[in-house]
Amino acid sequence: MNYKEAKEKxxxxxxxxxxxxxxxxxxxxxxxxxxxxxxxxxxxDIMEELQISRGNTSMNLRQLMDWGIVFKESKPGERxxxxxSEKDVQELARQVAKERSRREIKPVIKTLREVSAIENDGxxxxxxxxxxxxxxxxxxxxxxxxxxxxxxxxxxWITKTLMKLIN
Amino acid sequence: MNYKEAKEKxxxxxxxxxxxxxxxxxxxxxxxxxxxxxxxxxxxDIMEELQISRGNTSMNLRQLMDWGIVFKESKPGERxxxxxSEKDVQELARQVAKERSRREIKPVIKTLREVSAIENDGxxxxxxxxxxxxxxxxxxxxxxxxxxxxxxxxxxWITKTLMKLIN
DNA sequence: ATAAACTTTCAGTAATTACTGAAAGTTTAA
DNA sequence: TTAAACTTTCAGTAATTACTGAAAGTTTAT
Numbered sequence: 290m291n292y293k294e295a296k297e298k299x300x301x302x303x304x305x306x307x308x309x310x311x312x313x314x315x316x317x318x319x320x321x322x323x324x325x326x327x328x329x330x331x332x333x334d335i336m337e338e339l340q341i342s343r344g345n346t347s348m349n350l351r352q353l354m355d356w357g358i359v360f361k362e363s364k365p366g367e368r369x370x371x372x373x374s375e376k377d378v379q380e381l382a383r384q385v386a387k388e389r390s391r392r393e394i395k396p397v398i399k400t401l402r403e404v405s406a407i408e409n410d411g412x413x414x415x416x417x418x419x420x421x422x423x424x425x426x427x428x429x430x431x432x433x434x435x436x437x438x439x440x441x442x443x444x445x446w447i448t449k450t451l452m453k454l455i456n
Numbered sequence: 457m458n459y460k461e462a463k464e465k466x467x468x469x470x471x472x473x474x475x476x477x478x479x480x481x482x483x484x485x486x487x488x489x490x491x492x493x494x495x496x497x498x499x500x501d502i503m504e505e506l507q508i509s510r511g512n513t514s515m516n517l518r519q520l521m522d523w524g525i526v527f528k529e530s531k532p533g534e535r536x537x538x539x540x541s542e543k544d545v546q547e548l549a550r551q552v553a554k555e556r557s558r559r560e561i562k563p564v565i566k567t568l569r570e571v572s573a574i575e576n577d578g579x580x581x582x583x584x585x586x587x588x589x590x591x592x593x594x595x596x597x598x599x600x601x602x603x604x605x606x607x608x609x610x611x612x613w614i615t616k617t618l619m620k621l622i623n
Numbered sequence: 624a625t626a627a628a629c630t631t632t633c634a635g636t637a638a639t640t641a642c643t644g645a646a647a648g649t650t651t652a653a
Numbered sequence: 654t655t656a657a658a659c660t661t662t663c664a665g666t667a668a669t670t671a672c673t674g675a676a677a678g679t680t681t682a683t
Binding site: 291292295296298303324327376378382393396400401403404407410412413416417418421422424427428 | 592
């Protein structure tokens with residue numbers, strides 16, 4: 290496997306992984322491309338390398354910037370904007386954890402709290418609904434607290450913690 | 457919020473969460489319905505409650521059974537098959553972790569290992585590709601090892617571990 | 624103020640993914 | 654072995670999601 294093959298394989302694998310997570314392919318591929326590029330890339334560069342349209346590139350770059358894992362960079366004396374990804378894997382993990390907590394876990398926790406707080410009329414089905422949603426609420430809350438821990442710690446906390454768990 | 461509203465809210469929230477994770481809506485909703493049902497439900501029951509077709513119900517129940525979080529149950533003297541979900545939240549988490557590791561993390565680790573193992577020709581771009589895919593490989597491996605820990609421990613390991621992390 | 628160089632937006636369209644329902648398949652009881 | 658009761662499969666279709674490209678918008682240099 291030469292450089293070109295390896296790079297393409299990485300980009301396409303990252304792209305499919307994204308799909309599996311509800312992140313669209315283009316967004317994941319742009320991230321992969323920037324992740325392994327030693328130099329900042331322009332929109333043209335990205336469009337050409339991934340064979341996608343200007344609009345698509347623009348929209349997905351914005352999303353990556355919203356996630357806080359890609360940044361604009363301007364080269365002195367050039368009008369064009371260049372893009373770079375966050376290169377530190379720890380920081381990447383922190384940002385992804387933070388976004389997923391905000392977008393996915395927090396809203397579901399809110400619903401679980403509301404549902405598990407309905408009045409208990411003593412019927413079997415009501416008791417079951419309360420019991421089961423309460424159990425999920427506890428699990429999701431713990432997961433969310435853990436994610437927030439990660440987000441608010443120094444950047445090598447993850448590795449240290451994982452190591453603790455593994456041993 | 458009465459019982460019916462609460463149940464519907466839970467089912468629809470769980471459905472959207474599924475979508476966000478690349479699990480289809482029907483699959484997540486069937487799981488939610490079984491999760492809060494004190495009694496096993498037949499295919500008819502599920503079809504009627506969620507207003508979905510027989511084919512859809514059948515295919516998604518099979519997937520839930522593949523994931524190991526829903527089981528068939530037969531009532532003595534009845535031809536019809538009934539379905540129940542795993543009710544223990546810990547066991548649910550273990551099964552989900554196990555499946556996600558197998559389907560999502562393991563394949564990506566394999567690619568990252570292959571890509572990060574290409575020959576280093578000393579060029580800047582090759583060095584960057586190796587360095588960055590290696591960093592992701594390490595992160596993904598650690599995450600996967602942690603998930604496997606979870607899967608292979610006694611069922612309340614998660615809670616105990618989360619508690620340790622939180623304090 | 625003008626225009627060149629660039630980016631963003633968004634209506635229309637393409638691609639993907641999920642769902643339906645009827646036919647085929649399977650199991651069980653008699 | 655037959656047929657009733659039930660489940661699965663899958664081709665066709667519907668719904669959703671992603672992408673394109675041109676027009677509108679923005680920024681910068683002169």
